[in-house]
Amino acid sequence: MEDIREKVLSSKWFVLALVLVLGIMVFSIMAKVISTTTYKKTPVAAISKVVTSQQLCLDGQTWKAIDNFQISPMDKVVYKISLCRVLFEASYMNGKPVITSAGSLVNYVRYLDVVYNDPRNLRLPLFFGLKIAEMADKKMPAAAIDNFRNSVMQKLAQMGLIK
């Protein structure tokens, strides 16, 4: 038994395989770390860019309007997920992903339904609604979420984009 173990440990192939496996593990860990740390969080200041276009965006009213579409309840959920997916992907490809964690879009959509049931949030853009959904999913304190929402709403109101 000892003899076999010695043969195995001294084998070139065993060492090569070991190096290979370790290399793969290090590469996977590095790739994961880079993918989670390189993307900048979307700053509230980015809203200033909207001023130039003065364009209204998807918000709670749009979200509620989807409920009036003549499609099945399941299709409504799937469609809302698609809206969030497109929003995320486009922001991701622009280098500033609106959400940075690997949370479930289904959960975010459920949370957005709750958020937009509050009439105060009807003018909150979906872009920031999604960000807030992620914050809630990360179990961030309610005070921090409220602060973020208020600062966004305040900034948009200052610009005359919401009332």
Next chain:
Amino acid sequence: MKKLIALFIALSFTALIQSNSEAAYKFFCGKDWQDIDAKSYPASVKTEMKALLLKSANDATMFTGSPIVAKNDANFQEFVPFVDSVYAAKEYTDIPLQFALRIAVMKAQGVPDAQVRVFAASLLKKLTPVQ
């Protein structure tokens, strides 16, 4: 023994390929767009749904600093037929919606087809390793 080591290496590679395939990301593209067409909804609902998807893509580009459509009160329903025509071409099916909208805007603005094709080709070349 050699067989055992070879098997070990093969398993490592399988695990690596599997982990990479899980990490691969498929964007919302022509297939998802055409899934809406396949539904039995009224045409007006389909158009409205598509227009909102385009607006969603544009919102993201707007809030991240580079809006595709910067026009005031743009009607995204106008871009739906253009995006339909983009995705009607099989070679453009894999283009993410955000870029399909960009191409649609180019078409709507009357940019020559040759220029649009060059843009789409360079885009597909860049996107291939991502997808």
